[in-house]
Amino acid sequence: MRPQIDLAQRAGLATDRGVLVNEYLETSAADVYAAGDVAQVRDPRTGGTWLETLWPTARMQGQVAGANMAGSRTVCTRGVLFNAVRIGGIVTATIGSLERSLDQDLLMVTANDVETWRQGPGIWMAEHADEVSRVRILVGERTIVGAVVMGDQSPARPLLQMVENGADVTSIRAGLQADPARGVELVAEFYLERYTG
Ligand SMILES: Cc1cc2nc3c(=O)[nH]c(=O)nc-3n(C[C@H](O)[C@H](O)[C@H](O)COP(=O)(O)OP(=O)(O)OC[C@H]3O[C@@H](n4cnc5c(N)ncnc54)[C@H](O)[C@@H]3O)c2cc1C
Incomplete structure (x- = not known):
């Protein structure tokens, strides 16, 4: 699967294989978040990134991004595949x-x-x-x-x-x-x- 990142690229967000986000799912632009298939997430433990095109992951990341948009500081951690x-x-x-x-x-x-x-x-x-x-x-x-x-x-x-x-x-x-x-x-x-x- 290939994330559709053209809109993000045209908007000037940092991208790689997906839209690059930190562990709070924040993109390189203030107040812009990414979640799901499109998000390439930084792992603070390894310094690397992960991109997982699975439905439960998209759902979990949607919840984390939503919580953080509402003022929380919830970390997105990788679950069991x-x-x-x-x-x-x-x-x-x-x-x-x-x-x-x-x-x-x-x-x-x-x-x-x-x-x-x-x-x-x-x-x-x-x-x-x-x-x-x-x-x-x-x-x-x-x-x-x-x-x-x-x-x-x-x-x-x-x-x-x-x-x-x-x-x-x-x-x-x-x-x-x-x-x-x-x-x-x-x-x-x-x-x-x-x-x-
Ligand atoms: C054939 C297939 C089988 C799969 N099987 C499994 C499985 O067995 N288990 C599993 O866990 N996962 C499976 N997946 C993966 C799962 O479907 C995805 O991980 C999940 O749907 C990702 O959710 P999402 O919200 O991130 O993205 P999507 O569900 O892709 O939603 C993104 C939405 O954004 C819309 N969009 C894109 N660009 C724009 C734009 N510029 N403007 C407006 N709207 C836009 C798209 O039309 C789409 O509706 C499968 C996927 C496919 C294709």
Whole structure:
């Protein structure tokens, strides 16, 4: 996706790939803010910038920009990535970070179908059984850092919740390492125990 920045450029705002804004979503011009697909946001922690063309991000940035326009000083921080698309008829959700190269200690567990997810209350159930269902979970040193859910989307929200909360999965890490084939099942059991009581 390519942000439409021509109007901003013609108005003399600082741009790069998008409209450049600071962590308060202020552009280079006083009292002019940018949010959503068009905003390229400075990250004060890294000194770099980020541009994320996703709906939840646009919504969050709209709220931050609106609050700041109304006199607040709310910082815009990057949330956990979540995206769902239909590829070849199969819904595929990507959650969090899938960059294997970021951490040498990352552990990857995969499974085709895990019933356990569907036992929790309030879990987003798929309406139809999909021909292809696959879950891949990336586990860092202490937390789940990312996941891919293809087909049946029952695990998507639980996994998003655990990535967002930084759920400490140290207690099951040894089990995941010992038996990666049962890894997704272990994560599902962990979720049911910790999050649904
Ligand atoms: C095919 C497709 C699939 C997507 N799938 C997903 C998905 O699965 N998950 C997800 O999270 N996100 C998805 N997105 C991204 C998501 O749609 C965007 O991140 C989100 O809509 C951005 O909101 P926004 O308000 O920043 O921009 P937009 O929704 O693009 O709104 C900007 C508006 O400004 C108007 N505009 C532009 N220039 C001017 C001008 N000069 N004057 C007046 N009006 C102007 C435009 O017409 C538009 O209505 C998808 C996008 C596309 C295109």
